[in-house]
Amino acid sequence: TPPPPPVEKLLGFTAVGKSLADTVVVPAGYTASVIYALGDPLTSSTAAYKNDGTDTDFENRAGDHHDGMEFFSLSADGAVSTTGVTRGLLAMNHEATTNEGLASFFVHANGGTNTLPRPALEVDKEMALHGLSIVEVRTTNGKWEYLQNSNFNRRVHQQTEVQISGPVRGNALVKTKYSPDGTKFRGTLNNCGTGRTPWNTYLSGEENWAGYFTRSATDNAARGDKSVASLNRYGVAQGAASRHGWETGGTDDKYARWNISKKGTSVDGSDDYRNELNGEGYIVEMDAYDKTRPLKKRTALGRFAHESAAFGRLLAGAPLAIYMGDDSRGEYIYKFVSTAPWNPADEIAADRIATGDKYLDSGKLYVAKFNADGKGSWIELNIANAAIAGYATYKFADQADVFVNARLAADAVGATKMDRPEWCSVNPANGEIYYTLTNNSNRRAEPSGSSQMGVDAANPRAYTDMKGTTAQPGNPNGHIIRMKEDAAGSTATTFSWDVYLFGAEAAAAASTINLSGLSADQDFSSPDGMSFTASTGICWFQTDDGAYTDVTNCMMLAGRPGTVGDGKKVTVPNVKADGSILNVDTYVGKAATPDTLKRFLVGPKGCELTGIAETPDGKALFVNIQHPGETTAAANLGDPTKYTSQWPANAGYGAGKRPRSATLVITKNDGGRIGS
Numbered sequence: 001t002p003p004p005p006p007v008e009k010l011l012g013f014t015a016v017g018k019s020l021a022d023t024v025v026v027p028a029g030y031t032a033s034v035i036y037a038l039g040d041p042l043t044s045s046t047a048a049y050k051n052d053g054t055d056t057d058f059e060n061r062a063g064d065h066h067d068g069m070e071f072f073s074l075s076a077d078g079a080v081s082t083t084g085v086t087r088g089l090l091a092m093n094h095e096a097t098t099n100e101g102l103a104s105f106f107v108h109a110n111g112g113t114n115t116l117p118r119p120a121l122e123v124d125k126e127m128a129l130h131g132l133s134i135v136e137v138r139t140t141n142g143k144w145e146y147l148q149n150s151n152f153n154r155r156v157h158q159q160t161e162v163q164i165s166g167p168v169r170g171n172a173l174v175k176t177k178y179s180p181d182g183t184k185f186r187g188t189l190n191n192c193g194t195g196r197t198p199w200n201t202y203l204s205g206e207e208n209w210a211g212y213f214t215r216s217a218t219d220n221a222a223r224g225d226k227s228v229a230s231l232n233r234y235g236v237a238q239g240a241a242s243r244h245g246w247e248t249g250g251t252d253d254k255y256a257r258w259n260i261s262k263k264g265t266s267v268d269g270s271d272d273y274r275n276e277l278n279g280e281g282y283i284v285e286m287d288a289y290d291k292t293r294p295l296k297k298r299t300a301l302g303r304f305a306h307e308s309a310a311f312g313r314l315l316a317g318a319p320l321a322i323y324m325g326d327d328s329r330g331e332y333i334y335k336f337v338s339t340a341p342w343n344p345a346d347e348i349a350a351d352r353i354a355t356g357d358k359y360l361d362s363g364k365l366y367v368a369k370f371n372a373d374g375k376g377s378w379i380e381l382n383i384a385n386a387a388i389a390g391y392a393t394y395k396f397a398d399q400a401d402v403f404v405n406a407r408l409a410a411d412a413v414g415a416t417k418m419d420r421p422e423w424c425s426v427n428p429a430n431g432e433i434y435y436t437l438t439n440n441s442n443r444r445a446e447p448s449g450s451s452q453m454g455v456d457a458a459n460p461r462a463y464t465d466m467k468g469t470t471a472q473p474g475n476p477n478g479h480i481i482r483m484k485e486d487a488a489g490s491t492a493t494t495f496s497w498d499v500y501l502f503g504a505e506a507a508a509a510a511s512t513i514n515l516s517g518l519s520a521d522q523d524f525s526s527p528d529g530m531s532f533t534a535s536t537g538i539c540w541f542q543t544d545d546g547a548y549t550d551v552t553n554c555m556m557l558a559g560r561p562g563t564v565g566d567g568k569k570v571t572v573p574n575v576k577a578d579g580s581i582l583n584v585d586t587y588v589g590k591a592a593t594p595d596t597l598k599r600f601l602v603g604p605k606g607c608e609l610t611g612i613a614e615t616p617d618g619k620a621l622f623v624n625i626q627h628p629g630e631t632t633a634a635a636n637l638g639d640p641t642k643y644t645s646q647w648p649a650n651a652g653y654g655a656g657k658r659p660r661s662a663t664l665v666i667t668k669n670d671g672g673r674i675g676s
């Protein structure tokens with residue numbers, strides 16, 4: 001008889017140290033390999049990527065800035081599966097591009113044009129680099145690789161038709177020249193966090209789309225209608241070029257639509273492009289297995305700077321709860337509760353998009369209010385609420401208007417302004433909901449002006465950088481908050497909460513800053529990506545940090561958290577300008593130990609870590625390296641020795657020296673599960 005397999009110990013690996021090297025560091029006994037990078041061809045007829053800025057045909061290549069990602073299993077013969085571990089599809093967000101000024105300099109031969117108008121061919125390339133991709137991956141002799149010629153491969157970019165679904169479909173707010181009946185939209189943009197539905201479809205959050213649009217300097221006065229209040233709230237700049245100046249690429253609609261103050265004659269005599277803005281900012285559903293099926297913007301889940309979408313525990317006969325965050329300083333935490341009760345038979349659905357219609361197009365949208373006593377409440381964003389119906393800043397026309405302008409409705413009901421909610425994920429062990437609050441440079445003990453906000457129990461730190469000085473005001477290190485629904489579960493309108501972990505440097509004072517007792521094997525700043533993996537229940541989280549990159553590149557950690565309320569009440573002393581102290585009481589979970597939290601991976605220079613997906617057996621973990629070398633000066637494009645990163649070329653992947661966002665597959669050399 002063979003010897004029994006070794007007993008698995010989760011977090012049994014040796015923690016990796018902090019690193020400033022231009023390489024991926026994983027624990028001894030693990031291997032991280034690059035399998036899919038910016039520009040990789042996705043059809044058999046697409047040329048190999050030269051990586052010198054002359055490549056074209058990005059509608060048939062991997063996009064840029066790999067972000068959130070999910071794995072969809074295939075059986076060995078290529079059928080839809082929930083258990084296949086040797087073959088599957090990666091569905092992935094391509095959030096953005098690396099730019100200095102207007103141009104995405106790494107993808108243009110000479111760095112591109114930073115003056116207006118932008119050349120059409122540069123704009124076409126940049127628009128194609130944003131969106132989603134689906135790519136087949138499989139193992140051959142135990143080695144993972146992507147398949148250039150798979151029929152499953154798909155690109156979604158800024159010219160791809162996407163349906164508008166749910167309560168906003170057909171509403172006056174989404175009627176455009178492109179879709180006079182308000183039923184469809186072009187593309188999905190700045191996709192960041194992800195989710196996967198219980199019926200095996202992909203969810204993608206549209207995040208910083210507002211910056212890709214512009215309007216004239218006189219727009220507010222010229223319009224004078226309520227759209228101005230909405231645009232001001234969602235942050236659309238006036239009078240300057242948009243992020244890339246795409247609106248100057250030509251007279252064709254595909255360029256003109258990025259200037260939303262431009263008037264035409266096709267809709268109601270005034271607006272060709274005004275409502276383009278109202279078509280961005282949703283959770284988009286895609287069937288990764290079937291590229292003939294339409295994508296749908298699920299408007300009932302609200303419009304804001306979406307990150308991930310995490311399903312609460314499933315209970316037959318009970319409505320589904322989906323948790324979401326809005327990543328901007330002082331924005332909110334949301335929950336959608338479906339009208340339809342969960343039917344477990346829908347897990348294996350013949351028509352997955354129709355199943356999405358059933359659960360995602362009708363329901364209630366709530367926003368979170370955190371109280372100082374460790375409790376909180378969910379407030380429904382319903383036009384019947386007097387605070388919303390009578391809101392002075394913005395007059396809502398109907399419930400669809402509430403979904404489109406969810407931020408304004410959440411303002412009206414007095415929700416809690418959070419320290420930038422990035423990803424959320426649900427602990428499979430107990431259904432508790434975790435949110436990374438990445439950082440907030442506008443949090444203050446003494447706020448002034450309209451952009452700053454005061455400390456509260458759920459966002460208790462201001463003026464706490466890694467060393468506890470006042471060098472970086474606000475909450476530069478971030479924290480991870482968690483919530484436990486009260487007895488009603490998915491439909492509960494009250495919850496309890498505490499802080500799972502506070503980001504801090506290990507050497508910082510334990511009584512005031514390093515409140516989770518982090519050691520050198522655990523210290524981190526600015527948590528962002530986060531996902532509990534189903535196989536092991538490990539809570540993986542990743543960093544996107546400006547406050548700690550002088551000491552270490554961004555990283556991924558593995559945690560085994562306890563439960564809400566397992567720690568203690570602590571007092572955070574915030575120093576005011578005159579030196580006096582503003583104390584804020586909060587609740588922090590059990591202090592970290594080597595058995596409950598370890599650094600697992602450190603990325604190459606200038607990257608952030610994004611995306612977490614596993615095979616169903618937990619033996620392959622896919623992780624994205626986003627924007628390595630983004631700190632490179634565009635003027636140094638001609639001299640690779642001056643790139644701040646040459647990854648993944650320096651890891652042996654692909655042509656050229658220009659750094660590329662890329663997907664890693666991580667395996668354990670003894671064949672064990674990742675995180676053991």
Ligand code: FEO
Binds near residue numbers: 095193207327422
């Ligand atoms: Fe795209 Fe909020 O990170």
Ligand code: CA
Binds near residue numbers: 192422544
């Ligand atoms: Ca993020």
Ligand code: CA
Binds near residue numbers: 422438528544
């Ligand atoms: Ca971030």
Ligand code: CA
Binds near residue numbers: 608626
């Ligand atoms: Ca990013």
